[in-house]
Amino acid sequence: MKVTVKVTLKNGVLDPQGKAISHALHSLGFDGVNDARQGKMIELDVAEGTTEDQVKQMCEKLLANTVIEDYQIEFAA
């Protein structure tokens, strides 16, 4: 069973990687870019019957730093 976890920086947390992307896109001539933020996407292949609660535990314990990051869990249909 596939589960996708999206980890993004919370609003207000400085994102130097995103800033670098934004600047680089401008340098390449893409002037329409106002902002860029980079996050992580973790695709897990888990055993059938794994609950959302278990995946939440994984996020809290390992995948996301909840002080500065938010996470979203999506089970594949």
Add this chain to the structure above:
Amino acid sequence: MKVTVKVTLKNGVLDPQGKAISHALHSLGFDGVNDARQGKMIELDVAEGTTEDQVKQMCEKLLANTVIEDYQIEFAA
């Protein structure tokens, strides 16, 4: 306008970061995890009227290494 670009490693490309996540989850007692792969998620704030073709150009030129990575473009509804 918000556009999300998901960059993932192509199938068959070794993903040490994903392997590390998978091992760490096992060490924490999450035995139901068969595999993990890590990708990037880039959230762009672009000017209204930016076309999918322009975002594709950004991916090809900067955001993804198309030799080893795939990308997916999603416009926010």
